Amino acid sequence: MTQAAATEHHEPVENTSTGLNSRKLMMWAFLASDVMFFGAFIATYLVYRGKSLVGPYPSEILDIPITSVSTFVLLMSSLAMVLGLHYVKEGQKNKATLWILAVVVLGAIFMGFQFFEFKTFAHEGLTPRTNIFGTTFFILTGIHGAHVTIGVIWMAILAYGSHKGSLRPDSSLDLEIAGLYWHFVDIVWIVIFTVIYLISASDGPPLGVGPTIVH
Amino acid sequence: MTTKSLTFPQAFPRPKSSTGIWSWIGTVDHKRIGTMYGIVSFIWFIVGGIEAMLMRLQLSSAENDLIGPEAYNQLFTMHGTTMVFLVIMPLSAAFFNWLIPLQIGARDVAFPRLNALSFWIFLFGGLIINASWITGNAPNGGWFGYAPNSGSTFNPGMGMTYWVVGLNVLGVASIAAGLNFIVTILNMRAPGMGMFKIPIFTWMTLITSVLIVLAMPILAVAGIMLMTDRVYGTHFFNSLGGGDPVMWQHIFWLFGHPEVYILILPAMGIVSEVLPTFARKPLFGYPFVVFAGAAIAFMGWFVWSHHMFTVGLGPAANTAFSISTMLIAVPTGVKIFNWLGTLWGGNIRLNTPMLFSISFIAMFTIGGLSGVIHASPPTDAQQQDTYFVVAHFHYVLVGGALLGIFSGIYFWWPKFTGHFLNEKLGIANWALMLIGFNLQFAPMHWLGMDGMPRRIYTYAENMGWETSNLAASIGGFILALGILVFMINVVYSRMNKVMSGNDPWDGRTLEWATTSPPPVHDFDEIPQVKYRDDFWFQKHPETISEYHHDLHDDDTEKALPVVSDDADGHGDDHGHGGIHLPDMSYYPFILSAGVAIIGAGFLTNTYVIGAGVPVLLWGLVGWSMEPVNDPE
Numbered sequence: 099m100t101q102a103a104a105t106e107h108h109e110p111v112e113n114t115s116t117g118l119n120s121r122k123l124m125m126w127a128f129l130a131s132d133v134m135f136f137g138a139f140i141a142t143y144l145v146y147r148g149k150s151l152v153g154p155y156p157s158e159i160l161d162i163p164i165t166s167v168s169t170f171v172l173l174m175s176s177l178a179m180v181l182g183l184h185y186v187k188e189g190q191k192n193k194a195t196l197w198i199l200a201v202v203v204l205g206a207i208f209m210g211f212q213f214f215e216f217k218t219f220a221h222e223g224l225t226p227r228t229n230i231f232g233t234t235f236f237i238l239t240g241i242h243g244a245h246v247t248i249g250v251i252w253m254a255i256l257a258y259g260s261h262k263g264s265l266r267p268d269s270s271l272d273l274e275i276a277g278l279y280w281h282f283v284d285i286v287w288i289v290i291f292t293v294i295y296l297i298s299a300s301d302g303p304p305l306g307v308g309p310t311i312v313h
Numbered sequence: 314m315t316t317k318s319l320t321f322p323q324a325f326p327r328p329k330s331s332t333g334i335w336s337w338i339g340t341v342d343h344k345r346i347g348t349m350y351g352i353v354s355f356i357w358f359i360v361g362g363i364e365a366m367l368m369r370l371q372l373s374s375a376e377n378d379l380i381g382p383e384a385y386n387q388l389f390t391m392h393g394t395t396m397v398f399l400v401i402m403p404l405s406a407a408f409f410n411w412l413i414p415l416q417i418g419a420r421d422v423a424f425p426r427l428n429a430l431s432f433w434i435f436l437f438g439g440l441i442i443n444a445s446w447i448t449g450n451a452p453n454g455g456w457f458g459y460a461p462n463s464g465s466t467f468n469p470g471m472g473m474t475y476w477v478v479g480l481n482v483l484g485v486a487s488i489a490a491g492l493n494f495i496v497t498i499l500n501m502r503a504p505g506m507g508m509f510k511i512p513i514f515t516w517m518t519l520i521t522s523v524l525i526v527l528a529m530p531i532l533a534v535a536g537i538m539l540m541t542d543r544v545y546g547t548h549f550f551n552s553l554g555g556g557d558p559v560m561w562q563h564i565f566w567l568f569g570h571p572e573v574y575i576l577i578l579p580a581m582g583i584v585s586e587v588l589p590t591f592a593r594k595p596l597f598g599y600p601f602v603v604f605a606g607a608a609i610a611f612m613g614w615f616v617w618s619h620h621m622f623t624v625g626l627g628p629a630a631n632t633a634f635s636i637s638t639m640l641i642a643v644p645t646g647v648k649i650f651n652w653l654g655t656l657w658g659g660n661i662r663l664n665t666p667m668l669f670s671i672s673f674i675a676m677f678t679i680g681g682l683s684g685v686i687h688a689s690p691p692t693d694a695q696q697q698d699t700y701f702v703v704a705h706f707h708y709v710l711v712g713g714a715l716l717g718i719f720s721g722i723y724f725w726w727p728k729f730t731g732h733f734l735n736e737k738l739g740i741a742n743w744a745l746m747l748i749g750f751n752l753q754f755a756p757m758h759w760l761g762m763d764g765m766p767r768r769i770y771t772y773a774e775n776m777g778w779e780t781s782n783l784a785a786s787i788g789g790f791i792l793a794l795g796i797l798v799f800m801i802n803v804v805y806s807r808m809n810k811v812m813s814g815n816d817p818w819d820g821r822t823l824e825w826a827t828t829s830p831p832p833v834h835d836f837d838e839i840p841q842v843k844y845r846d847d848f849w850f851q852k853h854p855e856t857i858s859e860y861h862h863d864l865h866d867d868d869t870e871k872a873l874p875v876v877s878d879d880a881d882g883h884g885d886d887h888g889h890g891g892i893h894l895p896d897m898s899y900y901p902f903i904l905s906a907g908v909a910i911i912g913a914g915f916l917t918n919t920y921v922i923g924a925g926v927p928v929l930l931w932g933l934v935g936w937s938m939e940p941v942n943d944p945e
Contacts, residue, residue: 114500120423124496127526131488135530138564142538142549149555226547230555233547237537 125275129282132245136286139241140293143234148301150229156301159224160294161215168211169291172246175204176284179253179277182260186270191263198257198273201280205250212243231301235294242290245283252276327943328897331833339897341425342833346432347410348729353436354403358796360443361395364388366793369753373786375774385770386453387472391443393456394476397576398483399439401714405579406435408721409494409518411729415824415831416512418503418840423496425895426936427489433905434486441912442479445472452476455768457569458539460550460561465543474543474916481536482912484529491525494518503823505842509603512822512846513596516603517582520610521575528571535564540915559624566617574613576710577677578606580717581648584670587724588652590818591667592659595846595860598651605644605651612641622690623697631690638688645681649674664818665739669720672747676712680705683758698768701761707754711792719746719799726806727813731829735809738802745795752788756781821849834892895941904932 112119182197216236219225226236256273259265265272328339337345368388371380380388410428414421422428445451452472454463463473498519502511538549539561548554550561589596596602618626618634652674661667683705687693696702719742726734760781765772772778816825826848827836844850850857907929914922 115502115506116499118500120496120500123500124424124492127492127495128488131492131526131530134527135534138531138534138567142534142560142564145560146555146557149557151555226541226545227554230548233541233549233554233556237541237547237549241537 119271122271122275122278125278129278132282136241136289139234139238140289143238143293146230146234147298148304150231150304152229153303154219154222154224154228154231155303156231156235156294156298158302159219159222160299161218162295162299164211165215165291165295168208168215169287171204171211172208172284172287175201175208176281178204179280183270183273183277186260186265186273187267189267191260194265195257195260198253198260201253202250202257205246205253205280209243209246209250212239212246216240238290239294242283242286245286249276249280249283253280327939328899336897338902339899341421341429341895341897341901343410343414343421343425343428344729344831344833344835346428347407347412349432350403350407350410350435353439354400354407357395357399357439358404361392361400362793362796364392364395366789368392369786369789371770372772372782374783375772375776375779377771380770382770383453386768387451389768390452390455390472390476391446394442394452394480396710397456397572398480399442401576401710401718402487403435404718405521405576406431406490408514408579408583408718408725409490409522412725412824413494413497413515413518414501415728415827415835416515416822417498417501417506418823418836418842419497419501420835420839420892420894422493423501424493426898426901426941427493429898429901430905431486431490431493433902434482434489434908437905437909437912438479438483438486441482441909441916442475445475448475450475457565458561459565460539460542460558461552463539463543463561464550466551471916474540477536477540477543478912478915481533481540482908484533484536485908487525487529491522491529494522495526498522503840503842506847509600510842510845510847513585513599513602514579514582514822517578517585517606520606521578521582524571524575524578524610524613528568528575531564531568532572535561535568538564544915559621562621562624563617566620567614569620570617571610571613573709574609576714577717578609580673580714580721581606583717583721583724584652584673585648585655586822587666587670587720588655589846590724590820591662591664591670592656593662593819594655594659595821595849596651597654597657599845601647602651605647608644609641612637612644616641619688619693622693635688635690639685642681642685642688649678649681664723665734665736665743666720666724666818668740668743669716669723672743673713673716673720676708676716676747676750680708680710680712683708696761698766699761700757700765700767703767704754704757704761707750707757711750711754716746719743722799724818725824727817728824728829728831730807731812732806732810733813733817734802734806735811738798738805742795742798742802745791745798747795749788749791749793749795753785753792754788756784756788760785816852819849819852821846823848826851834894893942896943898936898939900932900936900939904929904936907932 114120116123178197178200182194182201185194185197188194219232224232224235226233253276256265256276259272328335330336337349340346367380368385371377371385410422413419442452448471450470450472452458452475453470454468454473454476458473458476461467463476498511498515538547541547542549542551542556548556550556550558552558585596585602615637616634618630619638622631622634656671683701687696687702687705723734723739726732760778763776763778765776765778772782813829815827815829817829818825823840823842824831826840840847844857844861850861907925907927910925910928911922912925914920914925
């Protein structure tokens, strides 16, 4: 939360009752809170799966190969995150900056894919107002996208800090805490990808609804 | 930190003065923030009380036309919303703020500026919801906001939008405060204070904070869904688009039932502090009270559908939720026996705090028992949407949470201010509240049994409900008179100060070890803790052998050789020695103003959101660039 507070830490062992850093502990608690936040949206998606009364249905519109690529990009950003933290701790400033920048770029590419996907879907006739699939799909992936955007901005600030030399081995906790958030957002995407793209890929109209409208 | 120069321009100098309005806006002191929480939520308490009194006036006779159905809907919605989110939760937060650092022997919470942020966002959130009165269209869909009645099809006015935006803003404040207190309690305990040596109120605060952090996001999800349904035309709760109104009930009560325990657990913690002090015995079965609290918090997640027995979820779901609801009565009952066991054989003094606490046990037991009755789906089918339910939850929320909070006010007032509240006025306050409360809500039990529905603005003359309703209305005004006596007491006690000294009640926990009121830095020297109720055993060492003969077996956690000396828990490695407190800051206020403007933007137009974003960013950037302490 504060850049300044972390620079006060010179020792790995924290001077707290649990021995854990307070900011790190708070990030974990926040992630628990965020689990409930995403959990409620994902549960809603699952409950409403296959309940759309009109098309386009998931089987008609989801493009799994393209989304697999963007998922791969996002997963690679977590690898870059790990390497970035490693080099910050090692004190190798340039490599650290490079890898943190890679996180920013990969995150931005993922966002680009999502923007493209939203635009394509809208073009093909799926908006949040079209049917319950559209409602749940756009809000859930949109909320996730908002998380990624915040993460990209956060990582960009840290990349700048690394470049300027204020992100040093003794303040690597700043990056570690941002990394906890980044990995979490990544893991949530794995769940969303599974639930929306893999499980619902063949979802068509519910029983009793007429033939599929072809777009 | 000293190596990094500050480049962010400050629009005005950092607050330094300890008096005046700017010192309150810039404060990060947990005691001042606690005081502000207390004052603001008491003002909302008066507002919510007036709303209740208007409803009681309307219902005092049959076919009354004082208040029409539209206004009545707004009154019961705003009464519930106000009392839950703007009164009981923040009054508990006032106690958290004041007491947690004092009880665990710390100089402040873990994140003092975040704490200030929580308060300011809470303030703005309350103002947003209540601003709807001024625009003439207050929320009218009940505090539970059931879809589709809360959707734009059936509720086209702006009222429920205010409600959703306000609650989401308040949720941010609650989550931030919850995170703060979790970290504070885990990380900032005095040396030697293991988890099973912290005061029981601190335990209940920890459990409540965990519940807040896990439950409030679900309310946020419900709010976002309702908001997008209302404003952008999505279909979450719209059956024509494939959505399902029952989904709202599931999500809302998945939040709403843990919320009930968020409201009651702090009061249970207060009572668990008051009873041992005035019985002059340790709390009976401390670990049982702790684990019962944790069990309530855990099981509270598996009972939500008992609010929905009449929805038609089917016998399997109803049975499962019926069993879990009956089970959750067990840890609650354990606590009641713990309190009775604490009183048993004690050297009891019946001061005002004790009177409130004992009434808490009695009233909460009545409310708890009528709650177990609802756990049976066939019985509940008779009671759903009748005044019986109103009677039940007022017995646990007024007779429970509110009496517990008043007990805490009388108990800790000397610590907060340095002087007592007047005892005679206190007893009058207690007696009026207790009598008025029972006269108001006990008749609602039989009104409900007789079939009087909730949320109706009037009733027919020949139903036989007049006498009970009149009694309830008279009781309501007696209860209000009790609150008035409390306010008189506060003023009277301030004008005729009877100084209390540091430890007027022969207290047990660390807050009584420091001066009344405590200095800014709370403790001149961070206390070293050896026992549970350490302060008591320091004062009465002769009782140590009586209670701690088996300490070496009982001592589950070794004393921690840790000195948490810095107010923000980061340890004091400046090498300056002495006491470090975080400097004051305007940024929490600025950041919360940004959140409030963005919230208001959802109610007006997008340009306002655009105006809020720079304020928010100013707060965020300024905050992150500003060091906790200016370089000396």
